[in-house]
Amino acid sequence: MDINRTHRSFVSYIDKGRNYYEAQGYERPHEWAHFDEVPFARLDKPLSDCRVGVVTTANKAAMQGPRSTKLFAALNRESGHLHTDMAWDRDATHTDDPETYLPVARLSECVERGTIGSISERFYGAPTDYSKRTTLQDDAPQIEAWMREDGVDVALLVPI
């Protein structure tokens, strides 16, 4: 393997996306979120006692579906029936195995091993929204409310 590089190895999706949509004739580049300050919550009990809740960007219906198909709480047995028609690399891989983006079975194995206390009976869908305000004022508080109902202690977030 060549150990010399002139550019970073991992993909910059900000740079590639800006160039890609500019080539498609979009005049205003997407503005990504940036914050200088980052909140930080500490675990208040051992991980082995914690209940884990999973958040996904997969949807309950095709992309054009209503908002309720993107912002939702669903039972874990529904994890294999989601839509993944958002942007991802269709040339390099596929999403036929739901565990690659919504790891309910792998987390259940962690419960059996005692790494975590339990997994929430529901997982949560978070819309990929262009509006940062909608995400912060509507979606995130709703997901928090569902997590409180389900006794979730810690969250595993998995954007496809």
Added chain:
Amino acid sequence: MSLVARYLESVGIPTVIVASARDIVEECGVPRLLFVDFPLGNPCGKPWDVEMQSDVIGSALNLLDNAWTPRTTVQHPAIWDSEHDAEWRAQYMRVGDDNRTALASAGKTRREAQAARKLP
């Protein structure tokens, strides 16, 4: 998803993100990121590769448990495809002289379809 993580942290729920778009997540700023250098679509490991998936999830939980400061990024050591990683990285959202006209045309068609949907 990074915004959701930030919100949950602000109300006292610790989070970890498992993601492949490292630059987007780090630009936003999150408490804990497990970066997996995979093509978009399979952040939790390769399809049907239970061993890799278990290792990714185990690493995410380990990060959740052990990070002591925000903006902690850990890169999972798994390699997607040691012989072809350069190819998928280059190919995704590629813009070149050979596809520039097609991209411009696709964008125009998409905007026209969007405009048509907005008409009463």
